[in-house]
Amino acid sequence: MSDNDNRGDKPQGPDNGGNGGGGSNPWMKSLLIWVGILLALAIFVTMFDGRAATTGGNTIAYSAFLDKVDEGTVKDVNISRDMISGTLSSGEKFKAYPIPDSTLVPKLRDKGVAISAKPEEGPSMLMLLLYQSLPFLLFLGIAFFVLKQMQKNSGSGAMGFGKSRAKMLTQKEGKVTFADVAGIDEAREELEEIVEFLKDPTKFARLGGKIPKGALLVGSPGTGKTLLARAIAGEAGVPFFTISGSDFVEMFVGVGASRVRDMFEQAKKSAPCIVFIDEIDAVGRHRGAGLGNGNDEREQTLNQLLVEMDGFEANEGIIIIAATNRPDVLDPALLRPGRFDRQVVVPRPDIEGRIKILEVHMKKVPLAPDVDARVIARGTPGFSGADLANLVNEAALTGARKGKRLVAMAEFEEAKDKVMMGAERRSMVMTDDEKRMTAYHEAGHAVVAMHEHASDPIHKATIIPRGRALGMVMRLPERDSYSYHRDKMYANLAVSMGGRVAEEVIFGYDKVSSGASGDIQYATGLARDMVTRWGMSDKVGPLEYGEPEGESFLGYSSSRPSRMSNATAQLIDDEIKRIVEGGLDRAKQVLSEHIDQLHTVAGALLEYETLTGDEIKKLIAGEDMDRPVPGAKVSSVPKAGTSIPKTRRPNGPFGSPTPLGA
Template identity: 70%
Template structure:
């Protein structure tokens, strides 16, 4: 435990120390190569002939003889330096001119010392090279000689420790993985009954559902080492590097066992062998083969649990999914309304909330949101509140943040004529009135005619709970509501003034009716048969819909049934709006005045009751806008916030 408390070395200090050692080594090499310093090195060097001439002329005051080197001063008190070429008469000449001189033996080095100083520069250079290479290979093995080192990062227990308390909305996945945690905490309890530690767990789910967070929570609950690596870290341009990294990763895991190795986006290295355009990649397949051997090969890796995550389980190699490799396949799906409420509660703990914030209402209005989407929603609400100089985040901030995430930023600068605003108001009012008179329709949450993104207006309906299947009566109700906007335009403005704003409504109604006929067996003429397979496949980066071939006669029957179902919804909407034309006028007028109405306010308008607000004056664009819609492919008049049913 004491070792875990040590702080890692500062990279800046480490780099400065490295360069200091290199610089010091270079200085030593230069000094050694230049030889030992000599006294009088700064003095004037005389040619030996000039030195003899000065001696004969009496210009030398003193001299010191050190072997072949002569150092002294002239009568002008100038230092000099020269070398004796072997003149045996030098002493006699100095005596004849009364030059004061002295003699000292030449400094000599022993054989070992001389050999040491001669070899020292080479030893220092080799030492610096070894030191630099070791530094380059340390850490994650990203150096020039560290291609085969694993890039797995060890998560320190005190840094970002996550437990199951931090994971919400995926209770089934937590329960499935709780057994792994219990095994890591007390493996002997399972060994007594002959149980073996699971080799691996594969987390499967859409992006943003919390797969990585769940893996970290397993390590946090079990309090064991956690190695994190991405599937792309195994793939390199050099053949054999990925397999070497897999071996090195398991070697690290053995030293820290029991431990968890988490491989994110395992489909980057675990795709089916031999698949794909142009054949498989040899390097990737070698890496996958090594991973398969390490997980369940001849040598058992006890105490190592592999947790992997992917959102593409359909492309993984079958050998990777068999028992003995990834024994557990845990589906981490998008949360339901209960899960969304819990996830919002986790993220809202970090935000100061106003008393009017209702997490349940926000959860109802965010069907299909993942955990990451909900975290982003809370963050956007906090940013909006800060931009408005608030101290607390209110429900209005959450509603505006939801509109921004789903529809885009409010288009305040968009200029609409009065006729365009009036047509948009009647279009959205048509959706709302038909929805209020359809018993099977979901309750209306709000309606708005403020442009956002590519939509000019929106009517949003919120289901009371998450719906996993759709009944026939609800489908027909949705068809009527989708046609309400088009019918309202015809009734109010006439046949010739109908706009293209209902394009998305018509597209939704057509797709719904075709699914009812070809997939769900809701056509009396065609019977309970399936005539189409709408599973999408990805080929060369494009989504391709594979449809079952049918005869020409059957195709005509299908088109006739689709037309009849959509037309029935159109007729139903026309009947409702014709019988309640006053409600259509009143609701459109309220939308033109207030621009945004809640579900309760819409009920009051249809009942003829007044709407009480603090203030309804001022610039319309400055008032809060609410309304949710998926961003359409093209510009449109409006929509009614209903997701397409899933088979």
């Protein structure tokens, strides 16, 4: 049960890149190889089974053959070691398998049967060698073919272990251009200039300008860095190689450096060209930050990359574009001019940018007339381009589940709630007491927020469990804000404490639940930042005591900076406690003055489960909210107008309300 503000973050579509899988020749070659293998198998089987078909006629028993000889119906016979064949007087062919019988030849002579013999013909030496070697040759050919295909496809064969895995991006399908990039106009303009330089270098060379060697795209996950790189590939009209930073690093020292060298060798053959390295922080981290003597695989790979980008040998016509969301961990030598001449920040879009991004993604979705991109953009502050793409997709899926032909505003609202607050958990069974406590908790947040002028407006309040929360009050800013003011911080502290105070007021000190854990965590973190980072405590002063944001050794950072004394740490803890309790006192003051509004909002939440911000405003103003408003029909709670008890802790009085932050 917490007062959730906004949050937000990727999905980029898969690149349609690669080396293009070849035309008809590779397919024809593979087909001929398999036809040859099958033909060899057929010949092999035929050679062993061929002798069975050389003799014809019906096979009869040896005793039947002797009876026919006695009857005189046998005309002639041909005797071999393992077969007797011949012709009857009627012209019918026959054959029989012989047994040792010394009386057969005299009997045939007595009956006047023409006797002939077939010499034994053993296989020649060449055929014998062929019989014995054909299975081995067949197995060897199949193994060679499979290994060759693996080496061709992955480049990781025995002779290709150090080859670059960079792929030349083709745009036969799914071509992306700058027209598909919206909401990050400044970053797009920076990169459009690089594309224009590649198309017409003389325009800049007339004034002595040189082509930039590299551009580093910096931004949060999902802001569109990879999409920008794909747009450059679609617009540049020059070869475009793409590779991930993790493709350089292997467990064997020297392999990554070899792959860097090979990548630049490929790029030189195709210059002018662009090489895009995604997630460059995988290989470009600070040197010497880890254990050992620094002579490890990652650092050797980085050293080779530094030399190739700007060393003694100039790589003219090769532009490196890299992307990362961790610029703070990159080695300074990688960021200097001459390597990455430009650092292009790709920020989260503002409201106008979000409108443009939504319009790009909405082109693929059939929309109802009531869909307004501006309203959706206003309700999604902090969303990245990937978040907005996911929002449109969720709305389309929601409409499809409902069997609709058009995606309406209701589907976008439902999708927004799902993305921001989590899916509804309607299958979760809550008791009446739990539901009542949740309603008063969220009503406490809502009433305090309505009476704090610096607070963001309430968008929605619900007691339907979503995600890990049993209920939620969502507040959304009216416009994008780029700074955080003191009065708003105090207002947020009071709003976060409103739920805890409402529980204690209505249900008593012993019935306060653990539902305020998220609120307490948020308030403590905000107060700590106010004291240690933003200098908003008069006693501590405008000094920075926050944790350094650089890398920590082995992932461990001390809970207290080394320059902080014990006395200062105690003072900081006291100030954090004072500021948080000031928010608690402010919430108590508001709810004490407006406890009737707390009952009204809680009763409406119990009745309808979800209220919009406008409906809460009407309830507090005593207006009709266009649907029946239940009274505060909740058993075992104080009636409207009751004041808050003065004692809330066993160890002392609550005291008079203190202005928040005083």
